[in-house]
Amino acid sequence: KRDNYLTVDKGSIHGIKEGMGVINDFGVAGVVLSVSEHYSLVKTVLSENIRLGVKSSKNNEYWFMNWEGFDNKIARIDNVKRDIDVQIGDSVVTRGGMGQFPEGILVGTVDEVISEDGNAQLSLRINLAVNFSSIYHVYIIKNAFVDEQKALEEEILNLTGDE
Helix, strand or coil, X not given: CCEEEEEECCXXXXXXXXXXXXXXXXXXXXXXXXXXXXXXXXXXXXXXXXCEEEEECCCCCEXXXXXXXXXXXXEXXXXXXXXXXXXXXXXXXXXXXXXXXCCCCEEEEEEEEECCCCCCEEEXXXXXXXXXXXXXXXXXXXXXXXXXXXXXXXXXXHHHCCC
């Protein structure tokens, strides 16, 4: 399917809110999309319209990763500068900074470096760390300081007019 979801048996009475990050023992699973009193709906990394902020654990170069929509084990990163040292097997982790995930949670490893003739940038195929065929237990991340972070970022954006 193009958009894949998990239903978690924890909801608003447990402190769960929309936008919280979801992981398991192996890596990033998704983001809380909707919450009722006792349940949460999680949009997984295996969704067409999810762009996850990631970075190379080797050199801190950051990108956005998305799912191609075919294989539940593979995602893709586009627009990688050619001068960046990226090798098969390199770890890709969360970038942090958006309040959903702390920095450094494993997302996957580089499976293939794609270089197309005439293209100034590379693409990476990422072997996802989470096995979505057998995912069962998850952890929902509560960033105790996310409201403070968002307020500060909005304040700065309002002062500068940047977006």
